[in-house]
Amino acid sequence: MLQTPSGGARSGTAATDGGLMSIGTVLNALRDEFPEVTISKIRFLESEGLVEPQRTPSGYRKFSTQDVERLGHVLRMQRDHYLPLKVIREHLDAMERGEAVQLPVVGRQRTGEEVLESPERPTVARIGRAELLAAAEIDEGTLEEWESYGLLAPLAEGAYDAEAVTVASLVSELGRFGIEPRHLRVMKAAADREAGLVDQVVAPLKRHRNPQTRAHAEARTKELAALTVRLHAALVQIALGVRLP
Numbered sequence: 001m002l003q004t005p006s007g008g009a010r011s012g013t014a015a016t017d018g019g020l021m022s023i024g025t026v027l028n029a030l031r032d033e034f035p036e037v038t039i040s041k042i043r044f045l046e047s048e049g050l051v052e053p054q055r056t057p058s059g060y061r062k063f064s065t066q067d068v069e070r071l072g073h074v075l076r077m078q079r080d081h082y083l084p085l086k087v088i089r090e091h092l093d094a095m096e097r098g099e100a101v102q103l104p105v106v107g108r109q110r111t112g113e114e115v116l117e118s119p120e121r122p123t124v125a126r127i128g129r130a131e132l133l134a135a136a137e138i139d140e141g142t143l144e145e146w147e148s149y150g151l152l153a154p155l156a157e158g159a160y161d162a163e164a165v166t167v168a169s170l171v172s173e174l175g176r177f178g179i180e181p182r183h184l185r186v187m188k189a190a191a192d193r194e195a196g197l198v199d200q201v202v203a204p205l206k207r208h209r210n211p212q213t214r215a216h217a218e219a220r221t222k223e224l225a226a227l228t229v230r231l232h233a234a235l236v237q238i239a240l241g242v243r244l245p
Helices: 023-032 041-049 063-079 085-096 128-138 140-146 165-175 183-208 211-240
Strands: none
Touching: 023 041, 023 063, 041 063, 041 128, 041 165, 063 085, 128 140, 128 165, 140 165, 165 183, 183 211
């Protein structure tokens, strides 16, 4: 049986309709372990066939406990093993059929250990342009506008990093408050400067010939990224004179 995202049932989680949960309740249940998950991300995973919630007559999604467990597994395998969604779906489907399967190993794992990889499988989670449009619920013109301001950019082969869904969701939510994409260029510029600072710190480790040292550089990059995000949030709170939850 699949584990819940936090390793067990979450206390205080509201459920209705015989134990079924709304997408908002599912989001709250997942955020303990996956603070960056969004409603758009859950919808995208549904569109990719990773989860199949029930629908009410009016079209609202209703998720079971098993759906939440499955979502937790998907997010965990993306985070810890950088597996593409197709591989994750095949792995979970095999598990649910009762087949004895090992977790696929692709690219570089979270531990930094480098392994052999299949040329057909990407080493990071990526989505296509059409998938991004569907997950973010935006049209082509909107995406082109966001790209013109540097908020989103395709990778060399035309696909997008899966985190682009999170960016698109946040840009949409800010738009509800009248904050337009052109206003967000200052945030993008600040993020680029912060990333440049982190790169300067870890650059000597990345250039090292020792694979373990290069793996350490990746771990150090993630650690520094988390610290810069926390510092940025704290500085914004101080500047606005508010305390965020």
